[in-house]
Amino acid sequence: MKTLYQQIDIFNDVPAQSYKQNRINQLSARSGTFTDNIKLPVHRWFKYSAGFSAEWAEQLILKHTTSSPIIVLDPFAGSGTTLLSADKAGAISYGYESHPFVYHIASAKLLWHLDEYEFMELANTVLETAKELSVKLKPPENIPPLLLKCYTSDSLLGLFSLRDAFNNIVTLQQSQGRSAYYDLVWLTITAILRPCSHVGTAQWQYILPNKRKANTLDPFEAYKAKIYEISSDMIFAKHAGFVKSATMYPHDAREQGLLKKASVDLVLTSPPYPNNYDYADATRLEMTFWGEINSWGDLQHAVRRFIIRSSSQHSAAERLQLDQLLADQFVSPIVSELSEVCNDLAEIRLTKGGKKTYHTMVAAYFCDLAKVFLALRPICKTGSTVCFVIGDSAPYGVYVPAEDWLGRLAVSAGFKSFSFEKLRDRNIKWKNRKHRVPLHEGRLWIEG
Numbered sequence: 001m002k003t004l005y006q007q008i009d010i011f012n013d014v015p016a017q018s019y020k021q022n023r024i025n026q027l028s029a030r031s032g033t034f035t036d037n038i039k040l041p042v043h044r045w046f047k048y049s050a051g052f053s054a055e056w057a058e059q060l061i062l063k064h065t066t067s068s069p070i071i072v073l074d075p076f077a078g079s080g081t082t083l084l085s086a087d088k089a090g091a092i093s094y095g096y097e098s099h100p101f102v103y104h105i106a107s108a109k110l111l112w113h114l115d116e117y118e119f120m121e122l123a124n125t126v127l128e129t130a131k132e133l134s135v136k137l138k139p140p141e142n143i144p145p146l147l148l149k150c151y152t153s154d155s156l157l158g159l160f161s162l163r164d165a166f167n168n169i170v171t172l173q174q175s176q177g178r179s180a181y182y183d184l185v186w187l188t189i190t191a192i193l194r195p196c197s198h199v200g201t202a203q204w205q206y207i208l209p210n211k212r213k214a215n216t217l218d219p220f221e222a223y224k225a226k227i228y229e230i231s232s233d234m235i236f237a238k239h240a241g242f243v244k245s246a247t248m249y250p251h252d253a254r255e256q257g258l259l260k261k262a263s264v265d266l267v268l269t270s271p272p273y274p275n276n277y278d279y280a281d282a283t284r285l286e287m288t289f290w291g292e293i294n295s296w297g298d299l300q301h302a303v304r305r306f307i308i309r310s311s312s313q314h315s316a317a318e319r320l321q322l323d324q325l326l327a328d329q330f331v332s333p334i335v336s337e338l339s340e341v342c343n344d345l346a347e348i349r350l351t352k353g354g355k356k357t358y359h360t361m362v363a364a365y366f367c368d369l370a371k372v373f374l375a376l377r378p379i380c381k382t383g384s385t386v387c388f389v390i391g392d393s394a395p396y397g398v399y400v401p402a403e404d405w406l407g408r409l410a411v412s413a414g415f416k417s418f419s420f421e422k423l424r425d426r427n428i429k430w431k432n433r434k435h436r437v438p439l440h441e442g443r444l445w446i447e448g
């Protein structure tokens, strides 16, 4: 009788116990050095732009930790970097993420504490069912064009077999209640979608159908390798003394009232920047694959309406009016400078082919962030620390001093003071455009 390790045939004949020790040794060696999140156990399960390093987050949490565990909040938790770092540092943490798909990803990553053997068993059942299905599966009709652009028919067959096997098993088991292990298997499949595509599918943010990748993975092999990675990290996290205490909420950071008043010691986050990055588009491939959307047009309803208005697609879809946004009490502390920038943008857009709605995007962005500070103030303790990793921007070459305006909005919401620690210069998003405005990124420190 084969062990489960041997059944998922990326393993050879070594007994299960030795695998465990091997995997712990390998990961221990690696995590002693300063590493990108994408190489760190658990963080690496899904590639998402975190905004900051998990190791820095852990150090900051430890620095604030006194004799008893502190309470950490990430109101823009994304894929969960802060929360996982808090689990590693032994802090109690909460995360909000209002993008439904990203919330699902982060929630699955926080399941590192589950039993790895049970996860492998379920993942392997899905694989075996998928193999059977792949022999008889006919290509479905009406495959969304995005999937046809991203995959060969063989890859699609493998991926659809995994998806259908997963869905069939979930449906069969539904009467017994869907266990958290399904979310881990869902993440296993979700995380291999980009590596299995032969076209440019860089996470950040666009799909480039004309760009060919050097390495494309076979879906079943990629799936097995991901099971190996996830189960290794589950073993490692427990061995390394992670403490499971993080909680994610599918909550909108602009809304009041989820945590207790004056309960949070440290807010550590990276919000969307006012730089036209579209978080909804960032998961278009994955959401299309799972049938959550059919096309780009569905993103407004499925995602954008829940998130900060930081992209012109968003402000255009909402048909926002600049006058109304600027009259909003939330932006009153910065209204004269904000009006100047937005009115400039309103004029410049008329001279541009794309006529992008950056003028309303910028105004809506600062309205939204003002609400976030107002929602944070009551739940942060007096003397707490708030750190926003943030960058400025220059749509159509008009400079938007994000950290200064955000700091002032925070103070007007009742925080004591703010300062900015610059980390790096940048001009990435706009580098192919005509402007040469120098941009930067850093940490906005706000005193609670």
Ligand SMILES: C[S@@+](CC[C@H](N)C(=O)[O-])C[C@H]1O[C@@H](n2cnc3c(N)ncnc32)[C@H](O)[C@@H]1O
Residues within 6 Å of the ligand: 048, 049, 050, 051, 052, 075, 076, 077, 078, 079, 080, 081, 082, 096, 097, 098, 099, 102, 251, 252, 253, 254, 269, 270, 271, 272, 279, 306, 307, 308
């Ligand atoms: C820079 S990313 C954060 C990345 C995160 N540090 C990580 O570890 O992955 C910003 C996140 O804020 C989320 N977001 C946008 N608007 C939000 C809102 N109103 N409430 C909560 N989360 C929101 C986006 O979906 C995105 O995942």
